Amino acid sequence: MGQRVTLNDVAEHAGVSRSTASLVVRNSKLIVPETHEKVRASMKALGYIYNQSAGSLRSQKTKTLGMVIADVSNPFYAMLAAGIEWACNQMDYLTIFADTAEDGHRQKMIVDRLIQHNVAGVFLCPAGDDSNTDLNALKSADTPVVQIMRHVPGNLAPYVGPDNLAGVELAVDHVVSLGRRSLAYLGGPVGKSSSEERLKGFHDGLRKHRLTPRPEFILSAGINRRQALETILPILDRPDRPDAIICYNDLMAFGVMLAMQRLGLTPGKDVALVGFDDISESELWTPALTTISIDARNIGRLAARVLLDTIADPHKAVHDVIVQPRLVVRESCGERFAKR
Amino acid sequence: MGQRVTLNDVAEHAGVSRSTASLVVRNSKLIVPETHEKVRASMKALGYIYNQSAGSLRSQKTKTLGMVIADVSNPFYAMLAAGIEWACNQMDYLTIFADTAEDGHRQKMIVDRLIQHNVAGVFLCPAGDDSNTDLNALKSADTPVVQIMRHVPGNLAPYVGPDNLAGVELAVDHVVSLGRRSLAYLGGPVGKSSSEERLKGFHDGLRKHRLTPRPEFILSAGINRRQALETILPILDRPDRPDAIICYNDLMAFGVMLAMQRLGLTPGKDVALVGFDDISESELWTPALTTISIDARNIGRLAARVLLDTIADPHKAVHDVIVQPRLVVRESCGERFAKR
């Protein structure tokens, strides 16, 4: 069991000081090329392995980032996570991944652990409305944060995500342009910024077209197929059912499709249906889902850029990055619809 | 900008030595309860934050694990990752997540980085057949590894995953029991252990039922819907097309369904179809996919247990954990089928 090879050993082997060897590790351009090579050769010869812990202790910095996601079982978040990880890896950062499962208490524990770990920055998709405490904890630990997909009020950290309001408005415009007039909205759980914004988008859209919302058609449920199905079923079963349903996201739209299937209704004919996210599954359903597309990988990439920029220059002013969503027309809203 | 609060400050405030304070942090039962409380109170009063880097440097241990996954855009792996993260979090470990995108070179870089980071252990889903180098690198750094879902030859690290061979045999048994006799297999890319094993399961299954495989019906493609679709299309278009198709996984089975849809064929009637994995999407397709179920979260949990046990006691003998899969009959194989 040989001793671990340290920078001291490398320096001795190469005939330079430990300081010089350290500079070589960090690719300093102060070091003359031949010294560089000499030290690198010694490192290879001795089988040197850099010790992150030691470096981090002294420099008070790590090359790791935290990524706190609400629920990876949602394919959208899985893609988002992949996008973030990919971008950070490019920049030599490792990402610590954690799934809060929408649990505020769990999130607090994770954030505390990340602070102890001295992460260089955190991507946070805030779960629960008391996330301010966590954001403040991160702030007082001088850890930069980017909020992704959702944000808490108070402007504690920049937000990177879609323009939810504009997205749902696109959806409303679309179904109205096809002649639909009786619109329902199936939203996510109240309290999250994305839910609020998308709901507001629905109301704004209706107002624009001089339509009045029917309160019993404004619904909300947990973000999954099953709850969406159960929530929408009684609405679809009414004689005066809506002729269009806008959903908080694709997963919930699938739930609605399943409900329609049970009742013998055809999406795009009996009822127009629009989702949000455009996960890969959406184009494969029959009928294929018309949805509001926001590129998860792209948002991940943008969030990474904002966070890494902040880390590189903490005093730089950062702004929110709002991504404009895009309507993807497929089959679930059908052709032009004439009210009977 | 106040100085960081260290154990020294806490010790001084509590009127004990730093050593004692350190033992309190680690919940040592050597310390008498009142001292414990006294120190904890000081920690709270001063706002002490534990410094992982310092601890790791001295103890040569971290509370972080590496999780190297091939492709999270596959929902199965997303669930697996969630399961692992959840179990590790329970045990006070943070998990560093990385997606190799099936790229051996990328995997090497990530593994090196994890070693530098001094992770306590690694979950590896080996990409590429030259993963032995990476496993050896981890071994010489004394880092325990568990291989998940796939494994490289040489028994370098324990394997936790499904019994692929038995799984595909279940699928073959099922379609044969329904009267199907002309079976095709749409496999994943060659070279990966899971591919080889599932293919062998197909051959073994046929042999058991005294059926001879037709070489032109043994196919392989990339693990996604699109490539599956493109690969199976010409086969389905033949006049002597197979009456049953077993797929490497659910994602590829969906690709086959799409191909059938294009050709006006009905899964379960014209051709029986079986997948593998049982991702949540599978029960929602029409017809719902009959598949071989392996619980991703459960496998993640088991893998975590094996790795954490090894970390706790490195000399303990560890064995592979092979999970028996289960046939989930839905609609994609239809009723009993009589050859015309």
Add this chain to the structure above:
DNA sequence: TCGAACTATTAGATCGTTCTAACGAATCGA
């Protein structure tokens, strides 16, 4: 020709924990 400015390298202190070995006090058995 001298001092200033720059270049490549270095000595020694330092980051905040944990480890080792030892301490005094209390308890115990013979």
Add this chain to the structure above:
DNA sequence: TCGATTCGTTAGAACGATCTAATAGTTCGA
């Protein structure tokens, strides 16, 4: 009563890197 054992605590070294300030040696301008 004495030595051995146990208990709770502690001093000081150690982990392996980076940081600060300083060192020679070189170049340059006036």
